[in-house]
Amino acid sequence: MLANTPLGKLSPASLFVVGLAAAFVIFVIVQAITSPATLLQTVAASLGLGAVYSIIALGFVLIFKATQTINFAQGSLAVAGALFLSFAVSDGHIPFTTIANPLLNIGGPSWIPWVLSVFMALFFAAILGAIVERIAIRPMVGQPLFSVAVITLGLEFILRTLNNDTSETEFRSLEVPWGSEGFKIGDALINWSFVVSIALAIVSFIAVFLFYRSRLGIAMRAVAFDQEAAMAQGIDVGKVFAIAWIAGSMLATLGGIMGTQPPVKQTGAIDPQTATIAFRALPAVVLGGLDSASGALLGGLIVGFAEIFAGQYLSSYASTIGAGYPLIIPYVVMLIGLVVRPHGIFGTPEIRRV
Amino acid sequence: MYRRPKLYTSYEQETQLLPTWTQKGLAGAFIAVLFLLPFDIPVITDPIPGLGWLPIFGDGIPVVRFLGDGEWIRVTSQVLVLAIAALGLNLLSGVAGQVSLGHAFFMGVGACTAAYLGGHADSQVWGHSLPIWIWLPGAGIAAALVGIIVSPVAVRVRGIYLAIVTLGLVFVGIHLGNMSFGRKIAGPPSLGREFQDLDIRLWKEETPLINMSDDGRWLFFDVTEEQKRYLFFLVLAIGFTVLAKNLVRTRTGRAWQAIRDRDIAAEVMGVPDFKSKLEAFAISSFFAGIAGALVVSLSGHLLSDEFNLFFSVEFIAILLIGGAGTTSGALIGTFFVIMIPRFVEEFTRWLADAEGGVSGAVANAILTGGEGDFGFVSSGIESQGWPLSVADWNVVLFGVLIIVFLIFEPLGLFGIWIKVRNYWKGWPFSY
Numbered sequence: 001m002l003a004n005t006p007l008g009k010l011s012p013a014s015l016f017v018v019g020l021a022a023a024f025v026i027f028v029i030v031q032a033i034t035s036p037a038t039l040l041q042t043v044a045a046s047l048g049l050g051a052v053y054s055i056i057a058l059g060f061v062l063i064f065k066a067t068q069t070i071n072f073a074q075g076s077l078a079v080a081g082a083l084f085l086s087f088a089v090s091d092g093h094i095p096f097t098t099i100a101n102p103l104l105n106i107g108g109p110s111w112i113p114w115v116l117s118v119f120m121a122l123f124f125a126a127i128l129g130a131i132v133e134r135i136a137i138r139p140m141v142g143q144p145l146f147s148v149a150v151i152t153l154g155l156e157f158i159l160r161t162l163n164n165d166t167s168e169t170e171f172r173s174l175e176v177p178w179g180s181e182g183f184k185i186g187d188a189l190i191n192w193s194f195v196v197s198i199a200l201a202i203v204s205f206i207a208v209f210l211f212y213r214s215r216l217g218i219a220m221r222a223v224a225f226d227q228e229a230a231m232a233q234g235i236d237v238g239k240v241f242a243i244a245w246i247a248g249s250m251l252a253t254l255g256g257i258m259g260t261q262p263p264v265k266q267t268g269a270i271d272p273q274t275a276t277i278a279f280r281a282l283p284a285v286v287l288g289g290l291d292s293a294s295g296a297l298l299g300g301l302i303v304g305f306a307e308i309f310a311g312q313y314l315s316s317y318a319s320t321i322g323a324g325y326p327l328i329i330p331y332v333v334m335l336i337g338l339v340v341r342p343h344g345i346f347g348t349p350e351i352r353r354v
Numbered sequence: 355m356y357r358r359p360k361l362y363t364s365y366e367q368e369t370q371l372l373p374t375w376t377q378k379g380l381a382g383a384f385i386a387v388l389f390l391l392p393f394d395i396p397v398i399t400d401p402i403p404g405l406g407w408l409p410i411f412g413d414g415i416p417v418v419r420f421l422g423d424g425e426w427i428r429v430t431s432q433v434l435v436l437a438i439a440a441l442g443l444n445l446l447s448g449v450a451g452q453v454s455l456g457h458a459f460f461m462g463v464g465a466c467t468a469a470y471l472g473g474h475a476d477s478q479v480w481g482h483s484l485p486i487w488i489w490l491p492g493a494g495i496a497a498a499l500v501g502i503i504v505s506p507v508a509v510r511v512r513g514i515y516l517a518i519v520t521l522g523l524v525f526v527g528i529h530l531g532n533m534s535f536g537r538k539i540a541g542p543p544s545l546g547r548e549f550q551d552l553d554i555r556l557w558k559e560e561t562p563l564i565n566m567s568d569d570g571r572w573l574f575f576d577v578t579e580e581q582k583r584y585l586f587f588l589v590l591a592i593g594f595t596v597l598a599k600n601l602v603r604t605r606t607g608r609a610w611q612a613i614r615d616r617d618i619a620a621e622v623m624g625v626p627d628f629k630s631k632l633e634a635f636a637i638s639s640f641f642a643g644i645a646g647a648l649v650v651s652l653s654g655h656l657l658s659d660e661f662n663l664f665f666s667v668e669f670i671a672i673l674l675i676g677g678a679g680t681t682s683g684a685l686i687g688t689f690f691v692i693m694i695p696r697f698v699e700e701f702t703r704w705l706a707d708a709e710g711g712v713s714g715a716v717a718n719a720i721l722t723g724g725e726g727d728f729g730f731v732s733s734g735i736e737s738q739g740w741p742l743s744v745a746d747w748n749v750v751l752f753g754v755l756i757i758v759f760l761i762f763e764p765l766g767l768f769g770i771w772i773k774v775r776n777y778w779k780g781w782p783f784s785y
Contacts, residue, residue, distance in 0.1 A: 070514050139761045146453055147760045149514055150674060153667050154756030161749045165742050279525070279663075286518050322532030323543070331522035335507060338519060342511050352618060 013340045020336075024309075031313075037187035042312045043305075045263040048194030050304025051201035052258045053330075056281035057288065057296035058204050059251035064290045065224045066244030067137065069148040074252050075278030076159030080128055081253025082260060082270050083163060085121035086172040089114055095124050111177035118257065122250045129249025132159075133242050141237055142227055164272050171269035174260055180268055193261035200254055201297070208247075208293045216243060224291065255281070263308060280307075280327065283334035289347020298345060303330045369603045371596070388588055392427055392581040427580040428652070429696050434587040435648040437688040440672045441598040441681065442641025447670070448679035449602055450634035451614025452508070456520030457642050457669045459527035462661030463500050464493035464643025465650040466531070470539045472550045479547045480538045485555045490647055497643025501635040509631045512617075524663050531658025546657035549650045552583060587648060594641065599681045601637065610634055614679075671756050677768025686767045694755070695748040702731060702744045 010018065031039040056074060063071040071077075087095040094101055103116040136155055140148045178192035211217045222230040223240045231237050259277040260270055281300065288299025311326035318325065343349045362368040372378045443457045472489030473481030484492075504523065511519055531540040541547030553562035566582040577585075601607045609630045612620035621627045650656045668691060676687020705721055721731050731747060742750070763769055 070518065136757050136761070143760075143764070146513065146517070147674075147764065149517065150670060151757050151760050153670070154753035154760075156753075157664070157667070158750050158753035161742070161746045161753075165746055279521075282518060283522065286515065290514070320534045322529055322534070322536065324532060325529065328526050328529045331525050334522060335519065338511055338515065339507055342515065 011340075017336065017340050027313075038312070040185060040188035041190065042308055044188070044190045044194050045312075046305040046308040047301070048191070048197045048304075049263045049308055050301035051194075051197035052255055052264055052277070052300075053281040053284040053304050054201045054297045054300030055197075055204050055251055055258065056255035056278055057285040057300050058201075058208055058293060059248040059255065060281070060285040061291065061293050061296045062208065062251065063244050063248040064285075066220050066240050067145075067148060068224060068227075069145045070152070070282070070290070071245075071248060072149065072152040072278075073132070073155040073159055074248070074281075075275035076156050076163055077125065077129065077132075077249045077252040078256030078259060078278055079163045079167075079270060079275045080159060080256075081121055081125035081249065082174065082256035082274065083166060083172065084124040084253070085118060085257055086167075086174055086270060088117040088120050089175045090173050094120070114175065114177050121257075122253055125249045125253040126246045129245040129247075130242055132249075133245035137241055137245065138238055141241065160275055163275065167270055167272075171267060171271050173269045174257060176261060176268065180262070191262045193258065194263065197258045197261070200258060201300070204251060204254065205293065205297055211247070212293070216240070220244060252278070276327075280330050283330035285344075286334050287337040287344055289344030291348055292344065292346035295344055295346035303333055306330070306333045371599055371603075385592060389585070391430065392584045427584050429692065431580070431584045431587050431652055432649070433689050433692045434584070434591040435645055435652055436669075436672075436692060437591050437685050438594045438648065439642050439645035440669055440676075440684040440688045441594055442638040442645065443669045444673055444679065444681065444684040445598060445601060445607075445610070445641070446634050446638035448673055448684070449607060449614065450610035450631065450638075451617075452631060452634060453513075453517050453670070454508075454520040454638070455517050455663070455666045455670065456504075456523035456527075457638075458661040458663070458665035459520075459523040460497045460501060460639040460642035461646030461649065461665070462527050462531070462658060463639075464497040464646030465656055465661070466536075466539045466658070467496035467643065468493040468647035468650065469547060469549055469656045473547065474550060478538075479541055481550075483550070483558050485557060486553070489550075490644060493647035494640040494643040497646065498636045498640040501639030502632060505632045505635040508635060509628050521663065521666075524661070524666055528658055528662060536658065540656060540658040544657070544659060546655055549654050549656050552586070552651045583652065587652075590644075590648070594644070595681060595685065598641070598684075602681070606630070606633055668752075671752065673766075674764075675755060675759050675766050677766030680768045683766055683768035690767065691752070691755075694751070698748055698751065699744050 028039065056078065059074055059077075060071060063069070063074075084095045087093060088101045088103070092101050092104055093099060101117065101120075103120060104113045106113050106116065132155060136151050137148065140151060176193070178196070180191070182189050182191040182194075184190070212221070219230070219235045220240050220243070222233065222235055223237050227237055230240075255277065256270075256274065259265065259274055261268055264277060265271075265274070281303075284299035284303040285296050286299070287302060288295025288297070307326045307329045310329045314321065314325070337344070341347075362373075367373070372381055439457065439461055442460075443454065446457075447453045468489045470480055471482050471484045471492045472486065473479065474483050475481040508516060508519060530536045532543050537543065551565075551567035553566055554564040555562040564582075566586055567579060569576070569578045570582070571577070572582070602611075609620070609625045610633075612623065612625045613627065613630050613634075617627055620630075646661070672687035672691045673684060674687075675690055676685070677683030702721070705716060731741060731744060759766060765772070
């Protein structure tokens with residue numbers, strides 16, 4: 001019956017995904033009629049969460065583009081960056097020093113010192129990324145890719161321990177200028193942090209997009225294609241590695257800062273669980289395709305929607321499916337996605353020869 | 355033929371488990387030492403006549419004590435159990451080349467199955483109180499079945515994607531323990547359940563033939579609970595080592611190596627890709643399941659949260675540090691990775707008690723808490739914040755070890771051994 005329709009050309013697995021998407025659309029329409037305010041709030045939160053995932057996924061993609069490997073330490077880099085901001089705005093001194101943070105006395109609207117402090121945190125995050133890359137990743141140029149991935153796993157454990165001991169596993173506030181406030185559309189309460197996350201995701205995406213078109217970005221794509229061939233063309237592979245890690249670390253910082261805000265966390269503070277944000281964003285990047293910036297954006301949104309919608313509308317079954325179930329929804333989505341497209345939505349299929 | 359170690363005149367000779375007499379002798383001696391390790395060996399019970407003037411023989415040396423302390427025996431037992439899991443991962447990742455971060459998940463499946471089959475039911479958890487000859491193989495088989503179930507997904511992806519899929523398994527697995535049926539098997543979240551005692555009996559309520567949960571007398575020796583368990587795990591570990599080493603030289607094992615080296619080329623030569631990978635997942639998961647059940651029986655408490663990412667990475671580290679793809683590498687790696695943190699802890703504890711002299715000075719330099727010191731290790735074992743506690747330093751050390759080995763010695767401890775051996779082989783020439 002379906003054989004002559006466009007649907008008939010799809011594999012059973014793709015058909016299953018199409019069915020899921022259709023069921024989701026129908027569900028949204030039903031909800032839009034019965035309780036529009038809840039739906040609007042859920043969609044806004046989904047966009048917010050998806051944006052945070054996208055920012056972190058962009059970091060993954062950048063590092064993957066340069067080094068062809070996954071950076072498992074992204075979560076700890078995110079927390080480290082957020083801790084730098086927390087030092088600057090909450091404790092009021094420059095990270096690693098006792099010098100008072102001069103940016104806090106600049107005056108003007110209260111958000112200006114905070115934004116400048118974010119730039120300072122980004123600066124320190126860039127240094128951290130460069131150091132980590134120089135010590136642990138640079139010696140591995142040309143080595144088997146999985147070894148590099150395992151090195152980043154080792155880095156993750158080192159950095160996570162140092163992070164936890166630095167924050168003494170207490171909640172550390174980031175003093176965000178918008179606090180926990182939001183605005184109302186009808187009955188739906190929309191948090192400002194959703195808007196900020198979405199804006200940051202768009203800005204990051206455009207920045208990455210422009211970067212790809214720069215001279216260095218083209219060099220990075222060449223390195224991703226073949227490290228040795230790129231070297232032979234006179235490209236400084238080490239420099240490309242460094243740039244990728246610096247940019248990845250800065251993106252991780254942005255993700256880490258927004259990862260302490262709703263909808264990811266209601267507390268608005270860094271805690272030991274913040275580092276798990278990267279492991280939750282990992283499915284997004286795999287779903288979108290490890291080497292595609294647009295894939296990171298789309299994957300982040302899909303995962304964000306799945307997680308928030310599941311959290312909102314399945315909560316009455318929590319006793320059966322277990323508390324904290326939204327946290328594994330990304331992985332369930334990823335497993336389904338990988339069966340259909342093993343290289344992700346926008347990812348380049350790997351061409352292999354004998 | 356004699357004294358020509360690399361000269362083989364038949365295929366059987368070349369594929370022997372231990373080709374040379376040196377290896378046979380060393381392996382035999384090593385196993386003998388392992389069996390004697392837990393016991394106090396009476397060497398000289400009385401002062402030796404005529405040698406009494408020597409201070410060390412004055413009172414006689416009562417015993418040679420290897421692992422007299424119950425704590426060390428437990429750690430060594432842990433090494434034996436985790437070695438089984440490491441051997442399993444070595445088959446999958448080292449021999450078949452399918453890198454898996456989900457080994458802890460399969461161990462968790464084994465542990466939960468063992469608790470379900472062998473545990474005692476109460477108001478909170480299910481259990482069937484079955485004997486060990488059901489729950490131990492059951493744990494392995496259940497894990498192998500789960501391995502077969504996930505392998506269609508796992509075979510479709512490779513390399514870094516496979517690592518991420520298996521990483522997902524770990525998170526999903528921990529969550530399964532929180533679901534309603536998971537709570538019935540693994541106990542309430544973050545509380546866990548008691549694991550059954552380790553004993554060998556014919557059926558449910560019969561008197562155990564061999565009871566490994568209290569002290570007793572075997573043959574003519576008094577053995578403690580810990581010693582009994584150690585010997586039991588040792589027998590199992592030796593059995594699984596032989597099994598793993600033997601598997602590598604069978605048709606299946608050679609197929610795995612072909613897949614690892616170049617899977618498309620292997621397929622062209624007629625090695626079934628899907629079937630081989632499926633077998634690798636199933637057998638590796640079987641090892642993991644058995645090891646998972648044993649790990650829990652050693653600690654006596656099942657907690658689903660323990661089978662987390664760190665646990666998985668520990669096995670990857672074991673393979674990398676020991677030397678991936680080699681059985682002896684997996685064994686050495688397990689010993690190294692499990693023992694190093696214990697040594698560091700013991701050393702710190704010893705330093706903390708040291709007063710004066712060289713050790714006191716070292717303690718002052720390393721530990722905090724003294725006066726005017728620059729210590730970087732907090733003397734509190736579990737304390738938070740700077741300076742780091744010993745437990746935290748151990749995690750850092752673990753990460754550093756992974757990085758250092760990958761950068762400087764990608765073949766691991768086994769690679770170092772090969773280098774040392776080759777040096778002496780060619781001595782006094784450099785090659």
